[in-house]
């Protein structure tokens with residue numbers, strides 16, 4: 108398969124690097140990472156080990172973006188710009204693995220080429236040309252509206268050929284909301300409390316994460332998605348357990364002084380809740396604290 112990974116930072120470099128073991132992969136990244144990958148290849152270290160030579164570019168032409176599959180792995184707030192650039196090429200299918208509710212921005216530019224996706228692999232960019240796998244997770248792809256999908260099956264099979272754990276999921280809307288509940292709980296609380304995911308296995312952080320997840324499930328149901336409070340809480344507990352040693356991507360953002368995805372995660376739960384008249388006091392508080400940090404954040 109010809110695959111473009113748009114936004115090859117931590118997650119995109121890990122997934123793109125693993126896909127390059129079997130497929131023709133182009134990473135759209137920023138320098139110095141892109142330059143190092145183009146010159147010396149990409150090293151995958153940590154829980155997985157590979158040295159691959161995908162193409163890498165900072166400034167893709169429409170030809171570079173013409174492919175069987177475009178994977179979007181930018182931060183949620185960069186999705187709209189990524190979609191506008193991808194629209195200059197001719198990709199058969201576009202699938203985002205970003206956290207948060209980002210599909211709207213993709214569909215606005217790319218229409219029915221868009222599939223939904225979610226990933227629970229853990230990735231950290233060590234430096235130019237090297238990405239560390241901090242957790243072997245799973246990828247799901249499927250139609251935005253749900254249902255069986257030949258093209259999602261094709262994408263999942265291509266991922267599996269390259270040794271990634273990937274399934275096509277006919278219940279993608281529910282899975283997306285479940286992942287949102289996980290991120291609303293884990294990412295926001297670990298970023299504010301400055302703890303690894305495993306710290307939410309017990310204690311006061313666990314309770315806040317559960318409240319945020321239950322609120323997200325209530326909003327999901329108001330949005331027509333069948334996600335129970337218990338399922339959302341169980342999903343948080345499972346991810347806490349499976350990724351105990353991970354620093355969530357939002358904690359990594361806070362520690363590096365970067366921008367967080369608060370608008371697409373806690374903020375999206377609050378906004379969708381308001382649309383449906385569902386109260387979301389925990390997510391509202393978490394979003395306000397994250398935005399207060401973002402406005403004037405201390406990183407040490």
Ligand SMILES: NC(=O)C1=CN([C@@H]2O[C@H](COP(=O)(O)OP(=O)(O)OC[C@H]3O[C@@H](n4cnc5c(N)ncnc54)[C@H](O)[C@@H]3O)[C@@H](O)[C@H]2O)C=CC1
Nearest residue numbers: 114116117118135136137180181182183185205206229230
């Ligand atoms: N890192 C992780 O373990 C996981 C991350 N995610 C989600 O995946 C998404 C990406 O996360 P990370 O990889 O951690 O972020 P990241 O910041 O490491 O990677 C995003 C990359 O996209 C690049 N980018 C953005 N716009 C670009 C453009 N126009 N041209 C070229 N490059 C561009 C940025 O320079 C950056 O390197 C987020 O939504 C995150 O929440 C989901 C699961 C796990």
Ligand SMILES: CC(C)(CO)C(=O)C(=O)O
Nearest residue numbers: 227293350353354355356
């Ligand atoms: C699954 C989880 C919570 C892993 O840390 C994640 O999605 C993230 O860090 O953004």
